[in-house]
Amino acid sequence: MAFFSVFAALVLEHMRPLRRPLPHYQRYTLFIQWLQRKLNAGEYSHGAIAWMLAVVPVLSGVWLVFFLLSGISPFLGWLWNVGVLYVTLGFKYFSDDAERIARLIRAGELDVARTQLEAWRGGDARAFSADDIARVTIEQVMGASLRQMYGVLFWFVLLGPVGAVLFRAASILARRWSNTRGRFGLFALKAFHVVNWLPARLTALTYAIAGNFEDATFCWRTQAPGWPEPEEGVVLAAGAGAMGVRLGQSLNVGEETVWRPDLGTGQAPDADCIDSAISMIWRGLVIWLVAGLLVVVAGWVS
Numbered sequence: 001m002a003f004f005s006v007f008a009a010l011v012l013e014h015m016r017p018l019r020r021p022l023p024h025y026q027r028y029t030l031f032i033q034w035l036q037r038k039l040n041a042g043e044y045s046h047g048a049i050a051w052m053l054a055v056v057p058v059l060s061g062v063w064l065v066f067f068l069l070s071g072i073s074p075f076l077g078w079l080w081n082v083g084v085l086y087v088t089l090g091f092k093y094f095s096d097d098a099e100r101i102a103r104l105i106r107a108g109e110l111d112v113a114r115t116q117l118e119a120w121r122g123g124d125a126r127a128f129s130a131d132d133i134a135r136v137t138i139e140q141v142m143g144a145s146l147r148q149m150y151g152v153l154f155w156f157v158l159l160g161p162v163g164a165v166l167f168r169a170a171s172i173l174a175r176r177w178s179n180t181r182g183r184f185g186l187f188a189l190k191a192f193h194v195v196n197w198l199p200a201r202l203t204a205l206t207y208a209i210a211g212n213f214e215d216a217t218f219c220w221r222t223q224a225p226g227w228p229e230p231e232e233g234v235v236l237a238a239g240a241g242a243m244g245v246r247l248g249q250s251l252n253v254g255e256e257t258v259w260r261p262d263l264g265t266g267q268a269p270d271a272d273c274i275d276s277a278i279s280m281i282w283r284g285l286v287i288w289l290v291a292g293l294l295v296v297v298a299g300w301v302s
Contacts, residue, residue: 002157003292005078009085010285017092024087028058028169032176042182050177051187055169062165084161088168091149094120095278098141105130105271127252134269138277139247142207142239143232145281147171150206151199153288170195193231200231204238206284211242215265223248226261233263240264243280245273 032054039050062084070077097120104113113133114125121140128136151171155163174192177185204224208216219241220234227233227248240247244266251258267273 002081002160003289003296005081005085006153006156006292007289008082009089010289012082012086013089013092017096018087018090019093022087022090025172028172029176032173036177036180036184040180040182040184042184044183044186047177047180047184048187050184051173051191054173055166058169059162059165063162066161081156081161085152085156085164088152088156088164089149091145091281094141094144094148095281098137098274098278101133101137102271102274105133105274124253131268131270132251134271134274135245135247135249136251137274138239138243138245138269139236141274141277141281142236145284146196146200146203146231146235149281149285150203150288151196154199154202155195157292167195167199196231200234203284204234206287207235207239207242207280209287210280210283211239212244213242215244216242219264223261223263227263237263239277239280243269243273243276245269 032050035050035054039046039053066077066080066084069080097116101113101116104110104116110130110133113130114128117128117133117137117140118125121136125133125136147168151167152164155167157163159166170188170192173188174185177188179185204216204220208220216238219237223241224230224233224237227236236247240263243264246262246264246266246268248260248263250260
């Protein structure tokens with residue numbers, strides 16, 4: 001049942017991808033901002049309580065609806081699974097953004113590409129060169145593949161719709177509360193580290209299988225520990241090695257130069273490398289689907 005739910009949700013997301021602004025994301029953001037205003041006194045325990053209040057009621061509601069619908073009809077329960085997975089996935093609209101930036105770079109419209117990247121990533125990209133834009137876009141799309149697709153799918157297969165919502169909620173809270181006052185956001189960061197640890201490594205392994213396995217595993221082992229966010233470093237290092245491009249490196253942000261460790265090997269990326277990164281991610285998804293189908297077939301045979 002999980003395989004067919006995943007397959008149906010992916011087909012639906014590909015044919016009718018969600019577009020920003022996402023209403024459910026906006027409502028959840030307002031809710032967690034309200035929790036932060038009410039509970040943030042800068043203490044770790046306050047962040048833990050706020051995280052529980054932001055996650056547990058949502059997970060309970062998702063499970064309760066699934067339980068009720070499944071009691072009426074297994075088909076209704078399956079439809080709920082597909083619907084929850086559909087709204088928690090979101091890689092297609094990020095890959096569309098990346099493809100749009102690649103087209104702008106090829107057309108020489110760098111100012112528009114910088115504006116597009118700023119709207120997606122945040123921060124100041126006005127001083128980015130064409131190589132910088134391509135490099136950061138690849139990093140963004142690889143990071144999105146973990147947060148918006150592979151991580152969601154992993155936890156969905158493991159725990160059903162509750163798992164998909166758990167991963168997305170933990171991801172959102174970690175990103176939203178990472179720079180809050182005092183120690184409030186530490187619990188959210190630790191919680192996402194726990195739920196993201198295995199999906200990040202499975203994503204890195206997927207890139208290695210879909211690309212250059214030897215270079216991917218070498219970069220994973222030697223370069224990932226230097227990246228500020230451990231799980232993202234694993235994914236980016238493996239992805240860069242699998243593609244044979246260099247990511248990371250210093251960036252000029254406004255009047256400052258921001259140092260970042262080198263990731264990957266080989267050439268500096270260009271617009272074509274953005275398309276190659278997206279192709280590698282989709283190849284990796286096909287690998288996951290084939291593996292899932294083999295498990296289903298093996299279950300039927302046995």
